[in-house]
Amino acid sequence: MSSSRTQIVVGLDIGATKICAITGEVSADGMLTILGSGLAPSAGIRRGVVADIDATAVSIREAVRQAEENSGVDIESVTVGVTGEHIASLNSHGVVSVNHPHLEITQEAVDRVLDNARMIVIPPDREILHTIPRWFIVDGLDGIQHPEGMSASRLEVDAHIVTGTRTYIDNVLKSIHRAGLGIDAGGVVLQPLATADAVLLPAERDLGCVLVDIGGSATDVAVFTNGAICHTGVVPIAGEHVTRDIAVGIRVDMEEAERLKTDWGTALTDLLDRDELIDVQLLGEHNATPIPRSILAEIIEARMIELFEKVRDQMRRAGVEDHLSAGVVVTGGGSRLHGTDQVAAEVLDLTARLASPVQETGMSEALNHPRYATAVGLTRIAAANLDVFDLSGSPSQGGGRKKNGIFRRIKRAFGKR
Numbered sequence: 001m002s003s004s005r006t007q008i009v010v011g012l013d014i015g016a017t018k019i020c021a022i023t024g025e026v027s028a029d030g031m032l033t034i035l036g037s038g039l040a041p042s043a044g045i046r047r048g049v050v051a052d053i054d055a056t057a058v059s060i061r062e063a064v065r066q067a068e069e070n071s072g073v074d075i076e077s078v079t080v081g082v083t084g085e086h087i088a089s090l091n092s093h094g095v096v097s098v099n100h101p102h103l104e105i106t107q108e109a110v111d112r113v114l115d116n117a118r119m120i121v122i123p124p125d126r127e128i129l130h131t132i133p134r135w136f137i138v139d140g141l142d143g144i145q146h147p148e149g150m151s152a153s154r155l156e157v158d159a160h161i162v163t164g165t166r167t168y169i170d171n172v173l174k175s176i177h178r179a180g181l182g183i184d185a186g187g188v189v190l191q192p193l194a195t196a197d198a199v200l201l202p203a204e205r206d207l208g209c210v211l212v213d214i215g216g217s218a219t220d221v222a223v224f225t226n227g228a229i230c231h232t233g234v235v236p237i238a239g240e241h242v243t244r245d246i247a248v249g250i251r252v253d254m255e256e257a258e259r260l261k262t263d264w265g266t267a268l269t270d271l272l273d274r275d276e277l278i279d280v281q282l283l284g285e286h287n288a289t290p291i292p293r294s295i296l297a298e299i300i301e302a303r304m305i306e307l308f309e310k311v312r313d314q315m316r317r318a319g320v321e322d323h324l325s326a327g328v329v330v331t332g333g334g335s336r337l338h339g340t341d342q343v344a345a346e347v348l349d350l351t352a353r354l355a356s357p358v359q360e361t362g363m364s365e366a367l368n369h370p371r372y373a374t375a376v377g378l379t380r381i382a383a384a385n386l387d388v389f390d391l392s393g394s395p396s397q398g399g400g401r402k403k404n405g406i407f408r409r410i411k412r413a414f415g416k417r
């Protein structure tokens with residue numbers, strides 16, 4: 001249970017297949033201990049966006065109720081992830097002169113240069129979700145991570161700006177409010193940023209890597225170079241597409257297709273013995289029918305290759321292909337499909353690693369699975385943002401979407417661990 005010296009944080013991952021809430025307790029010195037979690041099948045989500053507010057709210061409430069029950073805390077607010085094809089990102093440059101009497105860079109100058117980087121023209125239906133400083137340039141000296149306190153007359157920033165469609169983001173917030181909850185310290189976070197926080201090693205960010213989170217309905221992509229994020233995107237193919245292909249290709253229902261995929265599926269046809277047979281429950285048949293396992297693998301392999309080709313196209317368009325020395329890191333429930341890392345390595349021509357979320361204190365074995373990477377990351381980001389709160393009591397700013405916590409959040413979340 002929490003005392004006055006600790007605070008409760010909650011990460012809420014609204015996925016296409018499941019909604020997961022993770023509770024944590026943060027001590028006065030900032031240490032996070034995971035208390036518990038709740039999981040509910042998701043309803044009302046289509047391709048990363050809310051298509052039915054009421055159905056989504058019911059699922060959120062169920063996940064939160066479970067998390068409350070097994071962690072013994074009351075949940076009032078959450079840090080939530082958003083994603084979807086509506087998300088776009090771009091790199092922007094900001095520049096200001098330092099007008100401090102002793103030419104010292106203050107937090108005010110840092111805020112101003114980020115505001116300047118945000119001065120981009122975006123369509124009226126979109127809003128800026130994150131402005132993430134990649135590095136600062138102080139009187140021409142680049143690669144500076146913490147310019148506060150330095151002396152200079154000119155401050156510049158290279159920032160990564162993430163935008164999303166206002167109504168889609170509002171519908172996520174409405175579902176949360178409908179479930180009787182508010183938004184807490186971490187605010188609204190782009191899902192791949194949370195996932196990256198939970199799975200990437202500092203060295204991978206430094207050397208350059210692409211993070212691929214294969215979910216149910218979409219695959220989130222985030223690229224890091226020189227320790228900083230430089231590209232975020234979404235590929236509209238993921239685990240459920242594979243399941244549907246199996247259902248159509250073999251003529252089975254979705255449940256049987258999911259079973260075949262998880263029990264017998266592989267993305268590598270080469271490895272299979274051509275004579276191996278598996279029993280399947282064909283649509284409308286009473287008895288199981290044996291089919292070659294290689295047929296299942298061919299269906300899966302084709303879709304997984306297509307998925308990683310689309311990731312590769314994004315890398316090419318973003319111009320980052322040659323800067324990924326640490327390779328590709330695959331996570332998300334869909335990455336559990338056998339052979340995913342090998343397909344990733346082959347198509348992208350990079351070394352590949354399958355990743356689960358970092359082990360936080362108190363975290364149960366059950367959460368040590370790629371499908372919980374986003375939820376764990378959201379909880380970590382919520383914890384890292386508590387310094388915008390007054391530790392002795394209530395939030396310094398109540399509810400709503402925080403804009404001014406973002407810089408601190410990203411600095412903490414993406415700084416070296």
Ligand SMILES: Nc1ncnc2c1ncn2[C@@H]1O[C@H](COP(=O)(O)OP(=O)(O)OP(=O)(O)O)[C@@H](O)[C@H]1O
Pocket residue numbers: 014015016017018019048214215216217218219238239240243258261262332333334335336337338370371372
């Ligand atoms: N062992 C496994 N083998 C193959 N696929 C698996 C396995 N376990 C989970 N999956 C797949 O993972 C997918 C769900 O992943 P995840 O829980 O990360 O998605 P989500 O977060 O709900 O969705 P999204 O991120 O698209 O909103 C499903 O398509 C499921 O079939």
Ligand SMILES: [Mg+2]
Pocket residue numbers: 015016215216332374
């Ligand atoms: Mg997900």
